[in-house]
Amino acid sequence: MRITVLGSGTSQGVPVVACPCAVCHSTDEKDKRLRSSIMIEENDTAVVIDAGPDFRQQMLRQQVKQLDAILITHTHKDHIAGLDDVRSFNYLSQKPMTVYATKKDQQAIMREFFYAFTEQPYPGVPRIQFQDLTETPFKIGSLEIIPLKVMHMRLEVFGFRLKDFAYITDVNHIPDKTMKLLEGVKVIILDALRKEKHLSHFTLDEAIEVARQLKVEQAYFTHISHLMGFHQQVQNELPDNMSLAWDGLIIDL
Ligand SMILES: [Zn+2]
Ligand SMILES: [Zn+2]
Numbered sequence: 001m002r003i004t005v006l007g008s009g010t011s012q013g014v015p016v017v018a019c020p021c022a023v024c025h026s027t028d029e030k031d032k033r034l035r036s037s038i039m040i041e042e043n044d045t046a047v048v049i050d051a052g053p054d055f056r057q058q059m060l061r062q063q064v065k066q067l068d069a070i071l072i073t074h075t076h077k078d079h080i081a082g083l084d085d086v087r088s089f090n091y092l093s094q095k096p097m098t099v100y101a102t103k104k105d106q107q108a109i110m111r112e113f114f115y116a117f118t119e120q121p122y123p124g125v126p127r128i129q130f131q132d133l134t135e136t137p138f139k140i141g142s143l144e145i146i147p148l149k150v151m152h153m154r155l156e157v158f159g160f161r162l163k164d165f166a167y168i169t170d171v172n173h174i175p176d177k178t179m180k181l182l183e184g185v186k187v188i189i190l191d192a193l194r195k196e197k198h199l200s201h202f203t204l205d206e207a208i209e210v211a212r213q214l215k216v217e218q219a220y221f222t223h224i225s226h227l228m229g230f231h232q233q234v235q236n237e238l239p240d241n242m243s244l245a246w247d248g249l250i251i252d253l
Contacts (some may be wrong), residue, residue: 001042001143001253003165003189003223006058008245009033010193011078012092012225023226030231030246034058035078036169036223038189040162045141047071049160049167055082061248065092068138072133072159073103073169075108083113087126096127100138102158106130137195148178155198161185165253172200174210180209182214189245192221194228204228211242221244 010033020145023031035052039062047069067089067149072078086097095210101109107211109128110117116125131138137146148159148166151173159178164186168174173190174182188211193201201223202210211219219242231244238244 001039001162002167003167003251003253004039004041004062005189005220005245005247005249005251006039006048006062007034007052007247008122008222008224008249009035009116009247010223010225011035011053012193012227019226021226023228023230026230029248030244032247033224034247035083038167039064039098039220040143043142045143047140047143050075050079050169051082051086052078053081056085059085059088067097069100069131071100071145071160072099072105072109073159074113074152074155075101076106077169079170080109080112083109083128084116084126084129087124090127096129098131098140099128100131100133102133102156103135146181148174148181150174152176152235155200163253165192165251170201172198172202172206179213185214186217187220187251188214188216189219189220189222191223193223194225194226194242196227204234207239208239217241219243220249220251 037050045068049071051070052075074104089097135147146161150157150159150168150171152170159168166188167183170220171192189205191202192204192207195204207221222245234244
């Protein structure tokens with residue numbers, strides 16, 4: 001199984017010319033973060049978790065020609081805004097894109113992309129086929145996926161476990177039941193927005209603590225704001241088996 005980090009940033013941390021901060025103008029490639037998303041590949045199966053505003057750019061950069069499904073953690077804009085661009089995959093595969101989302105998130109996506117869900121949509125609109133995402137594990141090709149319910153302030157959000165790997169973005173609390181489901185995970189990619197406290201995201205210290213509790217062999221942190229500081233500087237402060245994720249990071253498991 002191969003994990004590719006497509007993006008490790010947040011809307012607050014995507015470099016914008018107008019931002020006067022040094023991190024947004026850093027020349028280190030690892031400080032250039034697109035919105036958080038990963039791709040998971042095994043044999044002929046490829047799935048992406050979340051499709052934010054940078055989805056198109058991420059698919060171009062990785063030269064992705066085929067996707068079996070998109071899994072949606074939650075429907076904040078930085079995780080779904082790119083769904084319009086599944087139309088190219090529709091065109092190539094001649095079928096709708098399978099999107100796993102909770103019933104509630106399906107409603108939100110249908111509101112957001114209303115033009116794709118009318119009775120007689122225009123030709124060329126993105127075509128999406130929903131699959132219900134619940135706490136029940138499911139399979140896509142050879143990938144066995146265990147949904148992980150976590151809290152993003154008051155919002156229920158899903159993370160995912162595949163074998164010894166877990167991906168949890170946009171979280172500030174992991175319920176005990178989910179901690180149990182995470183037992184034995186060796187590699188985790190986990191939300192760590194910045195160093196200062198935040199209402200709906202783990203801070204770096206909180207994420208380190210969770211990684212320690214889980215006794216993972218390797219933790220990568222994601223959904224990183226520019227307020228976190230320079231990649232290299234923060235990297236030097238982290239325990240040996242923990243790292244900030246970066247765009248383009250590949251993990252073979
Ligand atoms: Zn969010
Ligand atoms: Zn987010």
